[in-house]
Amino acid sequence: MQAFNSADFRLGILGGGQLGKMLIQSAMDFGIEVHVLDPDYNASCSSYCHHFKVGSFKDFRDVYHFGKSLDLLTIEIENVNVEALKRLQEEGRRVFPQPELVELIQDKGLQKDFFIENGIPTAPFVKIKDKEELRQHTGKFPAVQKLRKSGYDGRGVFKINSPDDLANAFNEPSILEERVDFEKELSVLAARNESGEVVTYDVVEMEFNPEANLVEMLFSPALISPEMAREAREIAVKVIEKLNLVGLLAVEIFATRDGKLLVNELAPRPHNSGHHTIEACVTSQYEQHLRAILNLPLGSTRLHSNAVMVNLLGAPGYTGDARYEGFPELAGLEGVHIHLYSKKKTKPFRKMGHVTITDNDLDKALEKARLIKEKFKIIA
């Protein structure tokens, strides 16, 4: 392993947010030198890596210059400059996930085409160029319009109930997707190393905050039948194998009211739906991502404790230096694991941290999660 036989091995991460920070915590376990690129000099990662470079991960020159002295590059956000990654790869740098797969996943239209071509179940859709073209599909309403590119954390998604909503629709390349009458939203994390070894984690079930359109709580294992869980994990294996992706892949899946599973979208990196793996699984998603991109044997994904994860979002109405109301009470709940993201400023619904509650009695863990959502507040 080059990474462990050279004192000079250097890993670069595009993006310096909380996913990068938790990836660094795992890289520290492996003793790896980490470099990070992010435009915000106050980013979560800024003080915890060997070299933090202020620059845009969307800019060709910034990414290229950042990467050319590194041995291995990875991402913690998918909206990165793919051309620079391709160039770096041509010049001998190792880049995982592969740039062409990041490019495919950046575009929800190409993602959908990939699902169709490979027999991956997904909701019916059409690709549209602009609002003008959208008007030709009023017969498909109610539907969901999703920007093909740059959607993130609920941005770039617009629900269209009737032609009256057209005024506020996006006027950019999008997909128009049939509204799925889903009962549950699930996620499966899969990982694959260069040797082709594949593992998946237990299925997680997500609960959304409808106001913020953000995942606010998730738990694992999902409350679904063993057959459905097996099917969901098989779908994730199929997706990562068809992609030949090296690294971690989050596969978000709708479970419809009539018992079907439909893949919603992919994220080629550690994911919000895998935070609980740090405390609840033998191998965390962050370490697993490193194992995959370093071509080490993948670690056990066994869930040793049932777990609930709650995102800690900035309270509505507060913007400024973050303060944490109810912190000692939060820390006093048994089995509560706190992760604050080192972000100095809060704003409404900003992801400021998360907590994982481990408890083999999932009901008790869910009860604690609800208590936390009620009592704990991030204000300014």
Place this chain on the structure above:
Amino acid sequence: MQAFNSADFRLGILGGGQLGKMLIQSAMDFGIEVHVLDPDYNASCSSYCHHFKVGSFKDFRDVYHFGKSLDLLTIEIENVNVEALKRLQEEGRRVFPQPELVELIQDKGLQKDFFIENGIPTAPFVKIKDKEELRQHTGKFPAVQKLRKSGYDGRGVFKINSPDDLANAFNEPSILEERVDFEKELSVLAARNESGEVVTYDVVEMEFNPEANLVEMLFSPALISPEMAREAREIAVKVIEKLNLVGLLAVEIFATRDGKLLVNELAPRPHNSGHHTIEACVTSQYEQHLRAILNLPLGSTRLHSNAVMVNLLGAPGYTGDARYEGFPELAGLEGVHIHLYSKKKTKPFRKMGHVTITDNDLDKALEKARLIKEKFKIIA
């Protein structure tokens, strides 16, 4: 909590080795700004904190100047300048563990006096000033001479079988301790916060490498009777409460062949015998230390998986840039958690990392540990 209600809260750690590095990994979870003082600019912590200051933690001026702009100071090694910590405390900095307790624990003679005064069981001993005085106690041989100060990782301990060994004995203030015929060497981690809350962890059992006089393997729970385990934990509670120590305290205990427990020595900080708590307990010793010194409620110490810990030592005969022979095979063992300490240079018996093996079947975990000791090598 000041630490969580001020964007400017700063924690300082004296010492930048692996214990400091793992403490930083927990401080990252709490989003705390960390400053570290260590004489080695290549120390394990050097690239993972907000500010790394090169300087001696044994020097009054270095410690005082390091600490005066910080809010809270702690240690990852006990051989620090206590006078500077006392001055900082007088000037309003918070310092945990308390400087006067660090001073007591730095001196094995004062530790022993403390045990006697407080009815803590310990091996009989005498304090001696120098080799001259040692000659008056030949009637106590076989015995163990331990330097009162600066002993660490097996240094400062000398076994005296007969007067023939006197030539090589220390000529410094020491204690001469009756040789304990112990069956097992145990360790109990205790933690106490400022409010007086106390917790202890399950007892760990240590296996020494006789050549290096270093702990090479430990496991928890210890293979002792429930009564002995309860007694060991009660002793640890008594010690930390009599000291009124705030922070983590490792209490090393001999279990004699006739079933008695005798306290060997104390360490007022996260300890080598608590590494396994990262993966095997609900709350790791590092997070627990932070909770204690921040006066947060202490976390659950429940051991959710049985665990074995193996120190990864530099192989004899190799000095220089470290290389890790057998790393992929090591990573491929189920339930193996690798921690490398980011030390570029190896030398014989240098602590370069550790692995924790979690497995509820302790025999299987011990088998894997033996395999690792046989197959994995740190060379140059």
